[in-house]
Amino acid sequence: MARRGDDLREHILFAAKDVFLEMGFERTTMDAVASRAATSKRSLYAYFENKERLFLAVINLVRGLFLERLQRPRSLSEDPAEALTLFCGRYLDVLLYQSQVRMMRISTSEAERFPDQAAEYFDVLFTQVQQRISEYLREVFALSEKGSDNAAHTLLRDILHPKLIRALFGMEALAPRLSPDARTNPGNLKSIRDAVDRLLKSIRNITPEVPNRTHGIKPPRR
Numbered sequence: 001m002a003r004r005g006d007d008l009r010e011h012i013l014f015a016a017k018d019v020f021l022e023m024g025f026e027r028t029t030m031d032a033v034a035s036r037a038a039t040s041k042r043s044l045y046a047y048f049e050n051k052e053r054l055f056l057a058v059i060n061l062v063r064g065l066f067l068e069r070l071q072r073p074r075s076l077s078e079d080p081a082e083a084l085t086l087f088c089g090r091y092l093d094v095l096l097y098q099s100q101v102r103m104m105r106i107s108t109s110e111a112e113r114f115p116d117q118a119a120e121y122f123d124v125l126f127t128q129v130q131q132r133i134s135e136y137l138r139e140v141f142a143l144s145e146k147g148s149d150n151a152a153h154t155l156l157r158d159i160l161h162p163k164l165i166r167a168l169f170g171m172e173a174l175a176p177r178l179s180p181d182a183r184t185n186p187g188n189l190k191s192i193r194d195a196v197d198r199l200l201k202s203i204r205n206i207t208p209e210v211p212n213r214t215h216g217i218k219p220p221r222r
Helices: 005-027 030-037 041-047 051-070 080-095 098-109 115-141 145-160 163-168 186-206
Strands: none
Touching: 005 030, 005 041, 005 051, 005 098, 030 041, 030 051, 051 080, 051 098, 051 115, 080 098, 080 115, 080 145, 080 186, 098 115, 098 163, 115 145, 145 163, 145 186
């Protein structure tokens, strides 16, 4: 049965995403996208008036997929140390697999052409991730908004450097596929656990009432 309506639009977007990833923005053509989607150019233009509109829609699709795959710390474990470790592990998996890194490179290269898109993409990949960590730290450890934001920023800095830069410059091996069942790459967890341990020690220094063992800590009642 031929695809129609929203189903066809979504099919075109996923096909276009693959073409943009393979060819980049400049070399991608509407002909190539129509061919990859096995649809007519007439149908393609019925949904997207030009390549620029199509590219922006693809980036919007990628942003949504990113947040959907990421989850939240509280859904991963009742133990704060484990919840943060698994969340950050999944974050690295989602951020640094092959297709995501390629899309980051394309988005960066087209930032002058699409500045709003670049800013929104940055917001999803980094700002909203920091917000999720910060919200969790406020809930579990009763930190101030400024304190939790600073702690979340520090944690992200520690887990992203230098992995992100190395990945963007082709110096890091990238997974060709993302695990559909959210299993975290064990290779990332050792360094992440170390970063989380450092963070929790710094929180205990600021908030002495936080126990040395974080297992089973529940969000404080207010």
